[in-house]
Amino acid sequence: AQSVTQPDIHITVSEGASLELRCNYSYGATPYLFWYVQSPGQGLQLLLKYFSGDTLVQGIKGFEAEFKRSQSSFNLRKPSVHWSDAAEYFCAVGAPGNTPLVFGKGTRLSVIA
Amino acid sequence: NAGVTQTPKFRILKIGQSMTLQCTQDMNHNYMYWYRQDPGMGLKLIYYSVGAGITDKGEVPNGYNVSRSTTEDFPLRLELAAPSQTSVYFCASSKDPRNSNQPQHFGDGTRLSIL
Numbered sequence: 769a770q771s772v773t774q775p776d777i778h779i780t781v782s783e784g785a786s787l788e789l790r791c792n793y794s795y796g797a798t799p800y801l802f803w804y805v806q807s808p809g810q811g812l813q814l815l816l817k818y819f820s821g822d823t824l825v826q827g828i829k830g831f832e833a834e835f836k837r838s839q840s841s842f843n844l845r846k847p848s849v850h851w852s853d854a855a856e857y858f859c860a861v862g863a864p865g866n867t868p869l870v871f872g873k874g875t876r877l878s879v880i881a
Numbered sequence: 882n883a884g885v886t887q888t889p890k891f892r893i894l895k896i897g898q899s900m901t902l903q904c905t906q907d908m909n910h911n912y913m914y915w916y917r918q919d920p921g922m923g924l925k926l927i928y929y930s931v932g933a934g935i936t937d938k939g940e941v942p943n944g945y946n947v948s949r950s951t952t953e954d955f956p957l958r959l960e961l962a963a964p965s966q967t968s969v970y971f972c973a974s975s976k977d978p979r980n981s982n983q984p985q986h987f988g989d990g991t992r993l994s995i996l
Contacts, residue, residue: 802984809990811987811990812987814984814986858923868914868926872923873923
């Protein structure tokens with residue numbers, strides 16, 4: 769079965785600084801990988817996804833993520849963070865078949881002026 | 882586009898009471914899911930359904946029941962509410978995860994407190 773780890777519980781960055789959120793997965797084959805964002809009081813919104821092909825994927829709101837098979841990682845990046853990016857971010861891993869997505873425990877992002 | 886709609890948004894129950902959390906989607910998605918979210922624990926899958934009439938247990942099904950009589954609706958039932966069921970509940974849907982690029986669409990959640 770697949771699993772996912774987000775090592776950082778909480779990250780604080782300054783507005784305008786770059787951001788990298790870490791995600792490591794465990795799965796025997798090439799997984800399906802997702803990043804979701806959750807604003808306070810809201811449901812989860814899909815930022816981007818990886819299934820195959822180009823290992824650098826672009827998402828909404830200026831986010832990108834890179835799949836690195838050798839490191840079993842799918843880290844989320846943004847070159848310049850805005851105050852509105854403050855939220856909780858979830859990495860998720862899926863696999864072919866009926867198995868539902870498995871979510872990480874999330875990383876809470878705070879943005880300071 | 883309504884997407885995934887959950888009702889109610891908030892609810893307080895007494896221990897031992899029962900209630901049904903409603904979830905409906907208008908995207909004709911086959912797959913539907915119920916998650917609970919607790920602080921620092923991420924999302925845990927309670928039940929899911931791959932189509933009308935078919936349901937399966939997830940990671941934390943105890944104390945819950947579901948039904949899927951139509952494609953659109955996937956209610957979650959708590960028969961005897963316990964304090965451990967205090968949580969935020971999310972319903973989600975997807976068309977067919979076997980078709981690779983089918984992310985899940987989430988509702989806005991139901992915040993449930995058991996006192």
